[in-house]
Amino acid sequence: MSDAFHQRIHSALIDQQLQDALASFAGRLMRERRSSVGGEEFPEYQELRAQANLIKRHTMENLDHYLEILSRKVEEHGGQVAWCRDAGEAQAFIGQLARERGVRLAVKSKSMTSEEIGLNEALEHYGVEATETDLGEFIVQLAHEHPFHIVAPALHKNRRQVAALLSEKLGVAWEEEIPKQTAIARSVLRKKFLEAGMGITGANFLIAESGAVVIVENEGNARLATSVPRIHVAVAGIEKVIPRAADLAVFLKLLGRSATGQPLTSYTSFLAGPRRPGEMDGPDEFFLLLLDNGRSRILADRDKRQTLYCIRCGACLNVCPVYRKIGGYSYPGTYSGPIGAILTPQLSGITYEPELPFASSLCGACGEVCPVKIDIPKILVELRSEVRKAERRESRGAIGVQAAGWERIAFAVWAWLMRRPRLFELAGSAAQVLLPADRDGGWIRSLPGLLQAWTRWRDFPPPAAHSFRQLWRRQRRRSN
Amino acid sequence: MPAREHILHKIRTALGRNAGQPPAPAPPPRLVFAAASSAELVRQAIERFPGKAVRAGSDQEARDYVASQINGLRAIASPAPLLDRLGILTLPGVATAAGGPAEVQRACAESDIGITTAEYVLADTGALVTLSGARESRLVSLLPPAHIAVAPADRILTGLDELFTLLPDPAALSSSLVLIAGPSRTADVEGVLTLGVHGPKELHLVLV
């Protein structure tokens, strides 16, 4: 398992085209973000983050209450609520609904939650073609791939790759100009919107007291998916709830800027139920699918419950120096980046990929930009501690983590040594003899064992000829 | 146990809460009005989208501007009273959306310009606040490749906070409130910005 993780990382690092795409993406977003949340332009940024954190904390701590209000209000507005415990129930609900309503074609707007439950593949079994309509998702679907990034699903593709996909899968002439590629997608997908019997979306927020789903987008595909087909199904994790419409202002201000540097995205839809009597247009039926799939279990952990505050803005991915090198496909599970690193172990279990929480330098950039102030580094370290506990429970002390048994022994020895200053000093003197400098205090070019991983890329310092404590003692002796 | 009860039960167990237990007091909503609101601020924000914003000095000016944009193309308009009053519904080239959703959809899909009203305009972001209803359509502002919105100049609000103070529950008014803060756009391929992906490429606001 962990070998596969390292393999994927390695493949990503040697893929020059991918590295170029990641570098250019990172540069762009850093510039946009800096100008958007920097001090003068957005002075209330820190205050909004604090408020957003507070709202999410309150809502999660009283989630049952808000879900009940939400459900009641949705029904008051003529909508229906489907509660689904896991992916299987969610797939079955939508699949059966489609079958009952004679739906053969569904249009989808971007939803990581629908990725999480493997919806598109499942719908095929119900005879439903589910077409992605967000341009990036559409491209990725043509390539039979999954989203590379929460907000920019096709960031790993360049225009030539897109040209190849469009010509190969749609039979259109080769076109490398991006506006023309977009026009092709618009034309192809417009037909789908007009034909589809069902629109399936996610939801950025669920407003409990309004019984509403809020969808934030730039392209207009979510508006189309929720306004043209007769049926709209919104799939949302139970953690997407916020109490009131008034709370939305805080989140909208944070979301656009955190995700793409925009004060507001092009379209924000606040949808409550199907078309009302007398309204000119809108769907005949509206279904809200509330998904648990492990979220209620995360709720139980007081320290890590904050993982559920996530509004899926992608800011943590954008600033993460690790994501920016290894990219979205290196991560196991649906979610990538720092949020993926803490969410996947909690949704899928610590042993799903035990090395995942260790794939971080704990630099803290993610926590710094998170609009809802999730303390991601803290949760990573806690998950590491849980991996160690799981290792101990396993009979041979290793659950697939590289050199796990070795590490446990090393740290046991280390802890023993660190409480015995004289022995620590002795060990230091031994190291001075065993690891001499290569030439006049020069750094070491090659080391065996675990440190081979260091010297493969960098020189390693030799122990100092005299440790600080030796020099200190010498100095104090001289002055006495 | 049906899924709903099961999920709620798991949540309550996780939180140590009982069924029917009242929630802890919610943090008071943070509604802080932005400093200013003016047609000029709106215009600046909309030009950045990019979009066009026009302050019409009279009903006639508003009508003339819309006519100049239509210029021989096919337009579809919502049957909104404001558009009626301004004489926009009777401009040459303008059809009024009517009939059921299917008819509205068909008419919109064949039009070059969609004309609607906006309930409010937010000064800080230039966002148009549109509500669907008996005389306002979702699709008229979405399907055609250009969108012209007309709004009364006295409906300019400072921002989201003022909007949600006025409308604490938008769901009470309509099944659909949409904030429009730009033309349809994407940068999904190589980060290159393209307008008019699925929604309109052109956005105009006429303040009257």
Add this chain to the structure above:
Amino acid sequence: MPARVSLFVTCLVDQFFPQIGLAMTRVLERLGYEVDFPEAQTCCGQPAFNSGFWGEARLVGRHFLKVFKGCDYIVCPSGSCTSMVRRHYAEIFRKDAESLEAANALAPKIFEFSEFLVQVAQREDVGARFEGVVTYHDSCHALRELGLREGPRRLLRSVRGLELREMDAAEECCGFGGTFSVKFDDVSAAMLAGKIDSIRRTGAQSVVSADASCLMQIRGGLLRAGLPIQTLHLAEVLACV
């Protein structure tokens, strides 16, 4: 009577970079402090904590608390070690009331070196002179856990003869991250390459940081790349007269 300051040099400085500890001592004494070095010190326990071995971290942490009990000020040349004691001891000792109390008593007394100079000694000019163009690398814990961004820069700008040039992405991680540097060595090296690139582009002759572990990572990479750029701890620059 001069105020008394106790050095926590960190295991890395003690064994590999003692000159940093000497430089700190010189600067502090120059400012009139009486400096002592509790000799029973070893490590704050951070490597075990970050690796998930909290039991071992607690054992070593308790030793630290014993060694530094009763000190007025503890000064440390590492943001991450300072943060370990100040912030993370409360986490690992949550269920150990006695250690928790000791940790809470110690927390307000431990300072990162630049933090001590700027906030306690209230000095930005420490009388240093250093000729050359220097660029500064923000070490992650000092920056994000302790909030130290301007302080080190102000100290550097007050050094006579020193020109401070900002690199792009000064705040980006160098890729060390403790055992991350060997467990995910390829990623660590890729991050390091980016950092070295930023450093090189400033044209600076030296790169300065306030954490020896970052310097170890960066210097290791500079040497391997054959680049003649010097690495210095902030204390070493400030010790020059």
